[in-house]
Each structure stands twice: as structure tokens, then as C-alpha cells.
Amino acid sequence: MDYDISDMAKRISLLKKEALELKEKAESIPAVECNIDRILASIKMLEINISDIVGL
Amino acid sequence: MIKTNLFWNPVIQTLPREKMQELQLRKFQKILKWAYDNSKFHHSMYKNAGIEPGDIKTFQDIKEVPKVEKSMMRSIQAKDPYPYGDMLCVPLDQVTTYRQTSGTTGQPVYQPDTWQDWEWWAESWAYWLYSQEYRKNDRVFMPFGYNVFVAFWAAHYAAEKIGCEVIPGGVMNTEQRLLKMQELHTSAFLATPTYVLGMADTARNNLGIDPRDLNIKRITVAGEPGGSIPGTRKRMEEAWDAKVFDHVGATEIGAWGGECAFQSGLHVNEAFFLVEIEDVDTGEIINEAGRKGKMVITALDRIAQPCIRFDAKDIIEWNKEQCECGSSFRLLKGGVQGRADDITKVKGVLLSPTSIEEVVRSIPELMDEYEVTVTKRGDIDDISIKVELNPEQESNKEAVHQKLTYQLRLKTNLNFNIKYCAAGSLPRWDVKARRFKDLRKKE
Numbered sequence: 001m002d003y004d005i006s007d008m009a010k011r012i013s014l015l016k017k018e019a020l021e022l023k024e025k026a027e028s029i030p031a032v033e034c035n036i037d038r039i040l041a042s043i044k045m046l047e048i049n050i051s052d053i054v055g056l
Numbered sequence: 057m058i059k060t061n062l063f064w065n066p067v068i069q070t071l072p073r074e075k076m077q078e079l080q081l082r083k084f085q086k087i088l089k090w091a092y093d094n095s096k097f098h099h100s101m102y103k104n105a106g107i108e109p110g111d112i113k114t115f116q117d118i119k120e121v122p123k124v125e126k127s128m129m130r131s132i133q134a135k136d137p138y139p140y141g142d143m144l145c146v147p148l149d150q151v152t153t154y155r156q157t158s159g160t161t162g163q164p165v166y167q168p169d170t171w172q173d174w175e176w177w178a179e180s181w182a183y184w185l186y187s188q189e190y191r192k193n194d195r196v197f198m199p200f201g202y203n204v205f206v207a208f209w210a211a212h213y214a215a216e217k218i219g220c221e222v223i224p225g226g227v228m229n230t231e232q233r234l235l236k237m238q239e240l241h242t243s244a245f246l247a248t249p250t251y252v253l254g255m256a257d258t259a260r261n262n263l264g265i266d267p268r269d270l271n272i273k274r275i276t277v278a279g280e281p282g283g284s285i286p287g288t289r290k291r292m293e294e295a296w297d298a299k300v301f302d303h304v305g306a307t308e309i310g311a312w313g314g315e316c317a318f319q320s321g322l323h324v325n326e327a328f329f330l331v332e333i334e335d336v337d338t339g340e341i342i343n344e345a346g347r348k349g350k351m352v353i354t355a356l357d358r359i360a361q362p363c364i365r366f367d368a369k370d371i372i373e374w375n376k377e378q379c380e381c382g383s384s385f386r387l388l389k390g391g392v393q394g395r396a397d398d399i400t401k402v403k404g405v406l407l408s409p410t411s412i413e414e415v416v417r418s419i420p421e422l423m424d425e426y427e428v429t430v431t432k433r434g435d436i437d438d439i440s441i442k443v444e445l446n447p448e449q450e451s452n453k454e455a456v457h458q459k460l461t462y463q464l465r466l467k468t469n470l471n472f473n474i475k476y477c478a479a480g481s482l483p484r485w486d487v488k489a490r491r492f493k494d495l496r497k498k499e
Contacts, residue, residue: 001060003067041172045179048328048357049065052083056075 009051016043058382062316064186068327069383076384077115080330083356085112088121091362094145097132098362118330119341123352123367126157129165129308140168146360155206157307158488167206167307168360174213176357177206177310180328181214181303184314187323187381188274188301190244192219197245199225199233199255200487206307207279207487208246214311220244230258230486237270244274246303249282249292250489253424256295257484268297276314278303279488281410283315284322284391287417291424302391304370309363310355313388316381322392323385330354332365333372336396345376345389350396369396371408400494402430403437405469409492412441415463421449421456425482425491428472432496440473447479 019039026032063069071079089109091098102108105122112118132141137148144151146168153169169177190196196215200207202224215222223240225233234255237245247255252275259265275298282288283302292300302322305311312329313322324331333342333349342349351370355363375389394408401407409428416426423444431438443460445453457474464472 001066005067038171041170041175044172045175048176048179049068052079052327053067053071053075056071056078 009054012046064183097142123365177210178213180311187316194220196220197242202226246276248279250485272298320379321387345374348373411467430494442475
């Protein structure tokens with residue numbers, strides 16, 4: 001199966017941007033900040049699995 | 057034929073060799089820079105060796121990067137930032153998980169992880185469990201003490217990540233665990249080889265349950281080399297009528313290797329780890345198959361306490377065969393064949409304890425347990441082995457004795473004093489067994 005890795009990486013990068021912006025807006029709401037930290041860790045796994053491959 | 061249905065990530069697991077190497081080099085440069093910039097320990101070590109992150113342009117350059125040994129980690133820990141010391145690369149408030157090594161080879165090493173590291177641990181385990189066909193409809197039992205040792209913690213989260221139903225069998229004894237597995241109709245479990253055999257023994261002898269009747273489909277073993285020792289694997293598979301898969305990992309490293317459904321040997325997750333095999337005598341890096349050496353390993357994505365060119369002391373060799381699954385992750389021949397610091401000279405002969413296990417477990421008339429003792433009489437080493445003969449094989453004792461003597465001599469080049477003990481009289485172990493006793497140092 002062929003995958004469009006570049007497009008997937010672009011979407012992962014958008015997810016990360018959204019998560020970081022949400023974290024900034026939610027300053028001093030621990031329920032948002034801490035859950036975003038977990039989301040960012042999951043996004044990092046997407047980067048390791050997909051984004052890191054782009055350009056090889 | 058590539059079996060992509062066995063791959064957690066078909067993109068990475070089918071990456072052509074040259075791209076895999078490019079990925080490894082790129083990631084190595086990144087993690088080295090990270091450690092150089094964020095850890096005083098790494099910074100001064102590399103500075104003293106005359107290495108700057110920008111110097112790493114080829115695999116040849118990687119060879120020049122100093123190795124880290126466990127003893128170095130011990131010496132910098134228990135200091136500020138407490139208790140991890142100068143290896144820590146993140147502020148303490150980003151550390152979310154503490155684990156430590158078991159201390160089998162000395163003072164335990166503390167292991168800090170961020171939440172990202174912990175996700176990564178589970179992610180690396182997920183590659184193996186998925187390749188072993190753990191799926192959403194599996195009910196997985198985890199019979200280990202959930203405590204400060206990493207053991208199967210990350211496997212627990214990996215199984216959850218895959219979507220399995222996970223049952224934590226923490227503070228329970230073996231009988232309670234077996235009864236819970238029977239009650240809940242579990243389909244898989246993970247344990248050390250010693251415990252897999254011990255559980256089967258307990259099921260038969262204490263509960264009157266034939267472990268084969270528990271309908272376990274797959275078992276993943278780790279923590280000891282037994283999963284890659286044919287005789288031990290055969291005993292486990294026959295006892296449970298299940299497929300047994302080997303897995304390797306370590307607290308300071310991560311879940312770096314595992315078998316797939318084809319059971320052709322241990323694959324190395326080369327996208328997450330750089331495994332180098334070093335000639336024990338010359339230090340030369342071995343790239344060809346068929347030559348044993350010592351593993352030097354880098355976890356390419358671990359950030360809180362990086363593992364860069366860690367001298368793991370595991371003895372491994374590349375396998376020239378490709379696995380039928382079609383993964384581009386290379387295979388190791390015979391798994392982890394021993395540890396450089398376990399290999400000892402007896403009567404002038406180099407001996408690896410795994411070769412003894414290989415012999416005992418290949419003789420079906422012998423029971424699972426054995427114990428080896430090395431002593432010194434005057435200037436002469438003496439090696440003894442205690443084994444248990446299956447009571448039903450009493451009439452074959454002479455033939456078994458001949459076979460055991462011959463095989464031990466063949467595999468180790470040593471003559472053993474062999475003692476037969478009553479069935480069930482040798483120590484049984486719950487987690488990692490200590491069957492090899494070298495008493496010479498104490499004498």
C-alpha cells in the first residue's frame with residue numbers, strides 16, 4: 001500500500017500547532033494544560049512513526 | 057511476500073536498508089546534540105573526547121563517540137538534580153515516571169522518564185506485541201509485581217495501546233493468578249521464562265489444572281534468555297500449548313528487540329534503536345552476519361536520561377537470514393546469547409551459563425530446574441550440576457546420564473560432576489532465576 005507520508009506529516013504538524021495554541025490559551029487551567037501535555041506526547045509518537053521519515 | 061498485517065507501522069518496518077541507515081544517522085545526530093546541550097555529564101564527556109555534535113557525519117564518526125557503562129551511571133546518581141544527577145536532560149518537573157534496574161549486577165540505576173518517554177516505551181513494545189498478533193480481542197494477563205522495576209509495565213501500556221483488554225495480576229500469588237486466568241478466559245500473558253515454567257508446574261501440582269486447558273494462545277517472555285533457547289522454548293510451548301515469543305529490553309535502554317509471528321529470531325527495531333556489535337577483543341564494529349560481539353546500543357528517541365552508545369554487555373550476532381514476515385528490521389541469530397560479564401573462565405575454558413541451560417532443557421527426561429556451582433579445590437576449578445530426573449524416567453537414568461555428560465562436554469568443553477536430586481527439591485524462582493553460582497571468589 002502506498003501512503004502519502006508528506007501529507008500525513010503536514011497534518012501531524014497541524015495537530016501539534018493546534019495543541020500548542022490551545023495550551024497557550026488555557027494558561028493556568030491545569031485540566032487543559034496537563035491533558036495537552038499528554039496529547040503532545042502522543043503527537044510525538046506520530047512524528048517518530050511518520051514525520052521523521054519524510055525526506056529520506 | 058511482505059506480511060504487512062503483522063506490522064504496527066508498515067512504513068517503518070519496510071523501509072529499505074539505505075533509508076533506514078539514513079534515518080538512524082539523522083536521529084543519532086539529533087539525540088547526541090540533545091544530550092550535549094542538556095546534560096552536564098554528556099557535555100563534559102564529549103568535550104573531553106574532543107567531540108562536538110556537528111562532527112558526526114557518518115557511521116564511522118559514531119564509532120568515535122565514547123560509550124557509557126552502567127558503572128558510570130551509578131557513580132553520578134544520588135546527586136542533584138536528586139536522585140538522577142547530571143545525566144538528566146530535562147527539568148525535574150518534567151519527569152513523570154520513576155523506575156530502577158533490578159540491581160542484579162550491582163547498585164540499581166535510577167531511570168527517570170518524561171510522559172513522552174513513557175509513551176515511547178509503550179510504542180516500542182507495541183511494535184513487538186502487534187507483530188506477535190496481539191489484537192483488540194485479546195485478554196492479556198500480566199502476572200508480575202507492579203513496582204519500581206520496569207519489568208512488564210510498558211508492555212501493559214502497549215497492550216492497552218493496541219486495544220487489548222489488560223488484566224493486572226500484581227499482588228497475587230501464583231495460584232491466585234492461575235485461577236484468575238482460568239476465570240476470565242485470558243488469551244495471552246507475559247512473564248519471564250522461569251515464571252512461565254513455574255506457573256505451569258504450580259497449575260499441575262498445586263491446582264490439578266493442566267495449563268493446556270487454559271486456552272492460552274500466546275505468551276511473550278522477557279528478562280531471561282530462555283525464549284531464544286530452543287529447549288526452553290519447546291518446554292514452555294508444550295506446557296501451555298501456546299506460541300512463545302521472545303522479547304528483549306532493559307530499563308536503561310527500552311524495548312529494543314522482539315520476535316514476530318514467524319518466530320525466526322529476534323528482530324531489532326532499527327528505527328528506534330541503533331544497535332552496533334563490537335568485537336570484544338579489538339573494538340571493531342562487526343557488520344557482517346555470523347560473528348559474535350558485544351552490543352553497544354543507542355535509544356534514538358529517549359530524552360530524559362538518554363541512552364547513547366550504552367555498553368549493554370549482551371553478546372549477539374547478526375543473522376544472515378531474512379525473516380519471512382518481510383520486515384526490514386534485521387534479525388539476531390539465537391537472540392541474546394549471553395552477557396559479556398556472565399562469561400567466566402572455568403578450568404581455563406570460557407563458559408556462558410546459557411549453554412548449560414541449552415543442554416539441560418534439550419533433554420526431555422530431565423525436569424525444568426537445575427543448579428550449577430563452580431568451586432575451587434586448591435588451584436583447580438571444579439564444576440558441578442544438580443538436575444532433577446523426571447520420576448517416570450528412573451529406569452532410563454543411565455542413558456540420560458550418558459546423554460547429559462556428552463552434551464555438556466560437547467557444548468561447554470567441560471566435564472561436570474552431575475548430581476541427581478529428588479523431583480521438586482531444587483529451588484523454584486518467581487521472576488529471574490539465579491541458577492549459576494560461582495563460589496570461587498568467596499573462597
